[in-house]
Amino acid sequence: xxxxxxxxxxxxxxxxxxxxxxxxxxxxxxxxxxxxxxxxxxxxxxxxxxxxxxxxxxxxxxxxxxxxxxxxxxxxxxxxxxxxxxxxxxxxxxxxxxxxxxxxxxxxxxxxxxxxxxxxxxxxxxxxxxxxxxxxxxxxx
Amino acid sequence: xxxxxxxxxxxxxxxxxxxxxxxxxxxxxxxxxxxxxxxxxxxxxxxxxxxxxxxxxxxxxxxxxxxxxxxxxxxxxxxxxxxxxxxxxxxxxxxxxxxxxxxxxxxxxxxxxxxxxxxxxxxxxxxxxxxxxxxxxxxxxxxxxxxxxxxxxxxxxxxxxxxxxxxxxxxxxxxxxxxxxxxxxxxxxxxxxxxxxxxxxxxxxxxxxxxxxxxxxxxxxxxxxxxxxxxxxxxxxxxxxxxxxxxxxxxxxxxxxxxxxxxxxxxxxxxxxxxxxxxxxxxxxxxxxxxxxxxxxxxxxxxxxxxxxxxxxxxxxxxxxxxxxxxxxxxxxxxxxxxxxxxxxxxxxxxxxxxxxxxx
Numbered sequence: 001x002x003x004x005x006x007x008x009x010x011x012x013x014x015x016x017x018x019x020x021x022x023x024x025x026x027x028x029x030x031x032x033x034x035x036x037x038x039x040x041x042x043x044x045x046x047x048x049x050x051x052x053x054x055x056x057x058x059x060x061x062x063x064x065x066x067x068x069x070x071x072x073x074x075x076x077x078x079x080x081x082x083x084x085x086x087x088x089x090x091x092x093x094x095x096x097x098x099x100x101x102x103x104x105x106x107x108x109x110x111x112x113x114x115x116x117x118x119x120x121x122x123x124x125x126x127x128x129x130x131x132x133x134x135x136x137x138x139x140x141x
Numbered sequence: 142x143x144x145x146x147x148x149x150x151x152x153x154x155x156x157x158x159x160x161x162x163x164x165x166x167x168x169x170x171x172x173x174x175x176x177x178x179x180x181x182x183x184x185x186x187x188x189x190x191x192x193x194x195x196x197x198x199x200x201x202x203x204x205x206x207x208x209x210x211x212x213x214x215x216x217x218x219x220x221x222x223x224x225x226x227x228x229x230x231x232x233x234x235x236x237x238x239x240x241x242x243x244x245x246x247x248x249x250x251x252x253x254x255x256x257x258x259x260x261x262x263x264x265x266x267x268x269x270x271x272x273x274x275x276x277x278x279x280x281x282x283x284x285x286x287x288x289x290x291x292x293x294x295x296x297x298x299x300x301x302x303x304x305x306x307x308x309x310x311x312x313x314x315x316x317x318x319x320x321x322x323x324x325x326x327x328x329x330x331x332x333x334x335x336x337x338x339x340x341x342x343x344x345x346x347x348x349x350x351x352x353x354x355x356x357x358x359x360x361x362x363x364x365x366x367x368x369x370x371x372x373x374x375x376x377x378x379x380x381x382x383x384x385x386x387x388x389x390x391x392x393x394x395x396x397x398x399x400x401x402x403x404x405x406x407x408x409x410x411x412x413x414x415x416x417x418x419x420x421x422x423x424x425x426x427x428x429x430x431x432x433x434x435x436x437x438x439x440x441x442x443x444x445x446x447x448x449x450x451x452x453x454x455x456x457x458x459x460x461x462x463x464x465x466x467x468x469x470x471x472x473x474x475x476x477x478x479x480x481x482x483x484x485x486x487x488x489x490x491x492x493x494x495x496x497x498x499x500x501x
Contacts, residue, residue: 016317016342019350025315059321060339062346063437092499093339095444099437 011057020064029068208248237270
């Protein structure tokens, strides 16, 4: 691992990523965000490192999985913080990287500004959010 | 009245009340004993199945049972089966007569299976049937995987004769692992190695997600079937894998949201439902949820087809048959299909194109 990078491989979470919400199936985007991505992104921020997220090695994705996972990240940390602190690797399907950077991040930034909170289909443990420049951990509405 | 007399009367009054209470308690016990006996004997008699009235019905499939040749015939049959859902306390036994069929395809078979599966979950409905007499049709029918979900009249399971299979995803949750592993096994038939093929996994996940998202929560069961069958096509007998996805639900046209101005414009331009469906795959409309970040699934399916990672993509939903490769074959149907049926193929060429695109 390069010194200024911290890596999260989605295939380590699940070889067969699922749908958008926890109630819709196993290994959903909502679950991935709350059990992995939020915490890993926080650690990367705390250590002034970039978080590398590798999409390769899975059976494939539904766009809604990635939308929910990266969308929640943008909602909690803002598009600027996310863009400047993540590196996405998607060699098998370069389209996903393009979609995350060009569609998901701007769309969810717009949702964040409108305060359209993401739907939660099950209760989650406390998670981090950047509020007025401070990282706060709690169960958000 | 003196205090002594008052105490005596009060004592006698209490005695009388207690006596009356004891008597009524005894009477109540006796009454209930009788009722208990009556109730038990009554319930036993109604539980006895021989006393239940049974209504017998027969539905004839006709001669053509093909979703591509004659989609209306399949829709008619499915709708006819569906009509027996009505609230009826009698036991209904429905026979589906497939004996005269001379033309059949996997689409019709999976749609029938999805409907039969849905009906079987309703109490007091029993469905049974026969197989086509025509040898070719019988082979297609037996090889499809339909019989994996049925039992012989003796109660035994049917013997398997082919590698084709139909996976039931009949719940309100997507079955990622099951679908993913079955795709890996299927790919082995083309490449000899058990590899992932993300375009097909993505497509199935998009279809399932779409169905889960828009399925009506009031429905008893969300009912999908993912089919995989193996064929050889053309004079060179090129091996292909045929994938089908059948969702008995509402259909895509009822889940897309068009703005009022768009509706008026399309009406003025005389746009048909298949133009509208085609536009839905090109992200021209909003999702019914109206959230800005939605509606990526259908365009993703279209993209996989445009990049030739899959071929011969066809979709039948509501009153539209949309053939992506041969748009001229697309048509409006005279009957409404209650759900969505997808059909697509892959061959070695598709896998080759995919491998070249991936940066390794």
